[in-house]
Amino acid sequence: MTTPTEVHIAGVPWPTYKVLALVVGALVFLAVAVVTASAAPAVLSGTAAAVAVWVGQALFRSSDA
Numbered sequence: 001m002t003t004p005t006e007v008h009i010a011g012v013p014w015p016t017y018k019v020l021a022l023v024v025g026a027l028v029f030l031a032v033a034v035v036t037a038s039a040a041p042a043v044l045s046g047t048a049a050a051v052a053v054w055v056g057q058a059l060f061r062s063s064d065a
Contacts (some may be wrong), residue, residue, distance in 0.1 A: 005017075007019050015061075017053070017054065017057035017058065017061060018054060020053060020057065021050045021051075021053035021054035021057065022050060024049050024050060024053045025046045025047060025049050025050025025051075025053070026046065026050075028045050028046045028048075028049040028050075029042050029043065029045065029046025029047075030042075030046075032045040032046065
């Protein structure tokens with residue numbers, strides 16, 4: 001059973017903060033890739049943004065419980 005804070009992806013429940021982190025990472029990756037036209041900064045920036053959102057939201061949600 002899933003809670004309202006979960007999203008089903010391929011039949012697997014994912015917490016919404018993880019999906020949000022992946023979306024933010026992809027958007028940052030695309031923005032930096034367009035601006036710099038270089039893969040290395042785009043990948044590193046997108047990864048940093050995704051990790052920051054993922055860990056930040058995980059810590060925030062664990063302190064609520």
